[in-house]
Amino acid sequence: MRIDGERLNDNIQQLGEIGYRAGEGVTRLALGEEDMRARRWLEGRMQEAGLQVRTDAAANMIGRLPCGRPEADCVVIGSHLDTVPQGGRYDGALGVLAGLEVAQICRENGIQLPWDLEVINFTDEEGHHYAGTFGSRAMMEGARDEDLHRSRMEGVPTLAEDLRAVGVDPECLFQARRDPDGIRAYLELHIEQGSRMEEEGIDVAAVTGIVGIYRYQVTVEGEANHAGTTSMHDRDDALVKATLPIQLLPEWARARSDEMVATVGQVFVEPGAVNIIPARCDFTVELRSLESEDMARVRDRLHCWLAENDAGEMHTVFEKDGDLLDDELTDIIIDQGAAEDFAVARLPSGAGHDAQSFASCSVPTGMIFIPSRGGLSHCPEEYSEPEWVTAGGQVLLRSVLELARRDGQGSTVQPRCGD
Ligand SMILES: [Zn+2]
Structure with missing residues (x-):
């Protein structure tokens, strides 16, 4: 089974128009006007893909492909649509849109997964308001008081103010908290944001840990x-x-x-x-x-x-302290990349990611990197070749299907009937 690489790349370019200014790159500050436009765009895409869309108490956007069993665990594929000021089209966006592509392919092909599949756009990964990975931390560890009420610098609103402005009551933030036991695995595809993969000719890397x-x-x-x-x-x-x-x-x-x-x-x-x-x-x-x-x-x-x-x-x-990612998922990513004849490697991540919020709560967590041209990120020049994007998406799909195969009592994944 293959992802639709053209659709994935096309989605990245379309989303990359939101908040784009010539010479300045993409600016979608968390919960700001452009971020909200990106969220509405994503909601439409998720609905077209047949996902059930909701926003949780931390303004995280969740698109769910239910497996049909009421008490089922879920597998989460996540990242973020917010950017730094004058950032690029790939950091974060790649992970959310690749997750959407995987869910869409599963639905279009009637794949019966043994768990619900959730695609999540986490709020304020870049720390525009105060500290980074706010949404994923609110979901797993619970956010801290200062996350809501402190501002990174003068002139920047607090998260509590911006949450209220978009109709989310910060008093109810605790409701975003999820039980780690109900999450079978967390997966994230991301650009490397360094130059090692390109220099060493690595197509796809499995992340060993986040420093x-x-x-x-x-x-x-x-x-x-x-x-x-x-x-x-x-x-x-x-x-x-x-x-x-x-x-x-x-x-x-x-x-x-x-x-x-x-x-x-x-x-x-x-x-x-x-x-x-x-x-x-x-x-x-x-x-x-x-x-x-x-x-x-x-x-x-x-x-x-x-x-x-x-x-x-x-x-x-x-x-x-750093967080080590899950050995089984890392091995799966390496095996699935090798099965596609990609040059694969294991690498640590020098940057923080939403994945860390899950790994630090003992949710089995796997991360896939694709190269960033020239190692550039958080700038308008941020770029990954369309074939790199497709390769990363394909390994993500294969990893989800392999995990499903292992969890489905060793039987092969069955197409869903009557869907
Ligand atoms: Zn990111």
Whole structure:
């Protein structure tokens, strides 16, 4: 059985027109005007495909292909239609539309699945309002108070405000919560957002896990003084002191593992004038790895270095461990990709995804990557070739059918009668 690659690619291009501006790419901020237009468009597509459409208490859009048994488990295929400002056509959209394509093919061919199949567009994966993966977290872990009532920056409405604006009562958010036991599996197709697959000629990858993120804030103190009259021996320059650990961090990360990354993404200098020696330097440290042990070691090294050199203070912003994805689903994805003669590989994901919300609640979770041209993402140049899109969709379909075959007491999947 094959997906309709032309229909899938066509849907991606049609959806990509919503919020598109020449030279600026696609902007569909979660629950904003363009996102709501995209949701209405998707609702029409889901209905045409014969799915039952509803919106839950976190404004997640759910299209369901019921299997006909009232107490059946479900398999979820999800991702998101919201984008970053001036983003691309593929991040998120690919996963939702590939899920729709799989459900549509199953229905058109009368496939009797052993569970309900749900295609979900999750709310605010990109964290426009406050933090990312809001909708999937609200469904699995339950959202936090700050998700609803805090704003990422001045001028951005809170999620509670925007939910109300689209007719969803934030007081009822808890109703979006689902029992992980009722979810047989979660699958997501996504663009790699890196360059490794294209460089190594990999067509389809099975994601082994989603990396953890440890974030810190470091403050280095010095003494402000006149930049012209203070001699070089008499200075206590906070910025100069801060550059030492900033240069050591990448070395420590590389020494620990090939997979780990360390980034200083923000540096603030006070008082921040051209003619004053910096009295204070604050910088952020972000570590990402599948291995918590590696991140902890680099954190401890930084902490010790700062203490031994009396060079600064370090505060933890948060430490979130990585999540390993399900071995059985990963093997299925690899096998189904190989059966199509695609070059396949196993890769970790360096970015967070809705899949993580399910994996961290022990729902068996599998993720498929296709290459991103030039490794570009979150920008107008984001692009994946139509044949890459079709390949990813095809492996997603095959993986769903293989899981159905295994769950259907080993019997082959039977066409549904009278449908
Ligand atoms: Zn995404």
